Amino acid sequence: MNFNDIEKKWQKYWEENETFKAINNDSKPPYYILVEFPYPSGAGLHVGHVRSYTAQDALARLKRMQGYNVLFPMGWDAFGAPAEQYAIKNHIHPKEAVKENIKTFKRQMQSLGFSFDWSREFSTTDPLYYRWTQWQFLQFYKHNMAYKATVPVNWCNTCKTVLSNEDSAGGICERCGSLVVQKEKSQWMLKMSDYAEDLLKGLDDTNFAEKVKLGQINWIGKSVGAHVKFKVYDSNEEFTVFTTRCDTLFGVTYCVLAPEHELVDKITTLSQKEEVKSYKKACTLKNELERTELNKEKTGVFTGAYAINPVNNEKIPIYISDYVLSSYGTGAIMAVPAHDERDYEFAKKFNIPIIQVLEEETGSKHSDETFKKSIVAIVYDEKNDKYLTINWHELGGRLFIGGSIKDNEDAISCAIREVEEETGYKNLELIRELPKINHHYYAYNKDKYFNIECTGFLFKLKNNEQTSLNLDEDEKFTVEWVDKDTIAKEIKDELHLKTYSYAINPTAILSDGIHINSEFLNGLNKEEAITKMIEYLEEKRLGSKKVNYKMRDWIFSRQRFWGEPIPMINCPDCGWVPMNESDLPLLLPDVAEYVPTDNGESPLAKISEWVNCKCPKCGKDAKRETDTMPNWAGSSWYFLRFMDAHNEEEFASMDALKYWKKVDWYNGGMEHTARHLLYARFWVQFLYNIGLVPNKEMIWTRVSHGMVLGSNNEKMSKSKGNVINPDDIVKEYGADTLRVYEMFMGDYEQDAPWSTESLKGCKRFIDKIIRLKNKVIDEENYSKDLENIIHKSIKKVLHDTTNLGYNTAISTLMILANTYDKKDHITKEDYHLLLTLLNPYAPHITEELNEQLGYKPICESKWPEYDEEKTLDNSKVIGIQINGKLRGELEVTTDENELEVKERCLKLENIKKYLDGKDIIKFIYIPNKIVNIIIKKD
């Protein structure tokens, strides 16, 4: 029999015997393994699918052998735009296209021998399934979690259609390449923002991989800050800003409102009216691309109005600018150019003052410090592109010019004086004063600790006129002009380096430090100052602590045909009325001809016999909602349906949900770890809150797999011609080979390129397994000399298969097979064991060989036990190092003590050679690991 026949034979056996059927309420412990159900595209199964399905299949098969009642289901996420477009083009109903694709996918999956429980199969497009998706939407609505709102959508004027964010990436329509514009539409929304905190906290009740948790946390984007009220000068108006940095309030030099802010028209002065109006107009015309373009210069206009800074009553101008988003926070900000990059950029452009309120700290603090003020002067020679430095030689290396400020002297005159005293140059022109730095240091010559507030200055040399220096000082240092490279290499002092970086790279200071110019906050660090400022604001009723989240409500409407219809009816008298639950499912109409509308409504809007209906409340003529649900809807709860797939009374019974408890292990692509997972968790938490599921989190472990890339290390795509079709591989090399190869190809969580050469290596491994049968002699029990490696292998394969170590599990099995191969004979039990361990990965060939040996099928057997005692070695070869360098090896037994090991060590020829005439300072013996002998060096 060839491998294709063997595969068919066993696939048939499993199907006929319902080997993988999971039974609800079985007495065995439940274990739920889930892989993301695929979107059945026309392209068929991808080798990337094969990778994750095989991994989970191996886990499922192993868990079954361990005595678990394993639920390992499969279904189809079949709503979506591609099927819709295909259907429009070919004048058929999308469900026909979907049916075809599902058939292909299922055949391919079955040809790979995945142990799915096909009795629970369903598609999100089955009315029996989406009936419950609709029902759950009604629950959202009834609990005030669904509402209508007007939001902008991406709209393509050429295609006359609404686009998803994915299809309009970069502001270009994916299909026709024309510019995408924003259009206002009334949409159904789910109040997901209410769940932000719960979704954050819920992560503690999961075992998600750390990077998955991080993805969720970032998406939710919690930030703790404050609301601060600003009064408009000479008016009764006021506005509120959201800030995470209320500690910098004394550095506020202007405010910005979003162009759409409601106050803009009210406060704009007469003289600025025209300018404001045209800027607002320009903003609405901007498309996505322009708004998000990198390096875009800040724009904005002055409203003519002023605000009052609540902490110091300063009068500050109010601008409008599109760098402030109306959708986040309050749509208004206080601007602190000294400590925010965007504000800095804006202030530079509009010549707005910059007030530093936070000094960066350098050096290390000491308890007994003397405070003084000082300067660092950086003098630049434009002509030669060089900087003036003083080389103190051994005394202190290379520095810029520095010095202490005398009493009754201001910082700038001090800087000019010091430059002349130390270098003789006196014709300086100030380019810029640099931010102040708080520096701690120890002065050797004075044996004292100092804390200085240092102001930096950047000067330009006007001419080379130089007075002569007195000789005494000339002996201690030399004055040198140096270039950038020399500075980078030779200046080590932290204070001078920091000042230099301010000079060449002017920017806002974002790091922590010490507050200055801030009255009651002076001397405090960032965190202390924030706490104190919030207290102050709340006490004076000027503001309050406020938490903000980036996560918005879920836009739940799509203007498409091929999705779950939203079961809402618009009645001229009663408004929006939910359908009666007993009338569900609301079916999609059975028409093959439908065209998109010109105004962006769903194609359903044109099918009048479907749209027109009666109001469930008053019975008058009414119209159905024509928007459909997003793709994410059906996939947000499918894992619950698998627990009770054919229930006609409920989406799933509490009984079934309680039996399976939760998804023990969920696997999918990295691209879904943020959004899909978040939507699914939100959906479940809502169902929990209304008492329909037993746990607030229904997914325990979430793992993300790496992609299978083409052999050229690029993503597989038709256009690149690097696509591998699993059907071809199964036909030529067999399903088992493909499965083993995809598990062996590399770290499961990492991307891996396809290699047909490597695949052939796995075929050779399978062939070797078959050849080993010739060495089997009719004897029970393990061979004595194989016992150690057999027990070790059972342990390792078990550990690796349940801990994402699929590649090392395979290599362990290769080593075991190689060991068998070196022997003339192996026992039946030796061979049986190898087949059992390999079975989760290569189920067909192992079952076949196992049957030929006369054993009962592996899929009905137990996972072999290992004896910890027998995995231990009683001796081990360890390395012997001398001063950390490997110089020899020694076989030690576990019961040898350090003294015995040392004695034997020192007798070894190559060790003696190195020790000859040297003193041993230390002898380190780490049992079972290594010996390190430390000797005195010459």
Place this chain on the structure above:
RNA sequence: GCUCGUAUGGUGAAAUUGGUAGACACGAUUGACUCAAAAUCAAUUUUUCGCUGAAAGUCUCGGUUCAAGUCCGAGUACGAGCACCA
């Protein structure tokens, strides 16, 4: 720009707690079997050198340690996601 991930031979990659770097494969080279090929088996394969031995070596620089791929600090390159989130 921000967040996350990654960096080890010609290639895919191993290396539980810091403890002999390169397991297991692929490819390559040589040999055996063969009329020949395939298959199989055996051997070599990190680099350099004065080759029975030695030195260097896990992106770069620095640190901790008897001992660092692994821990700490600074940086570089590549990849992914998000992007003016105050």
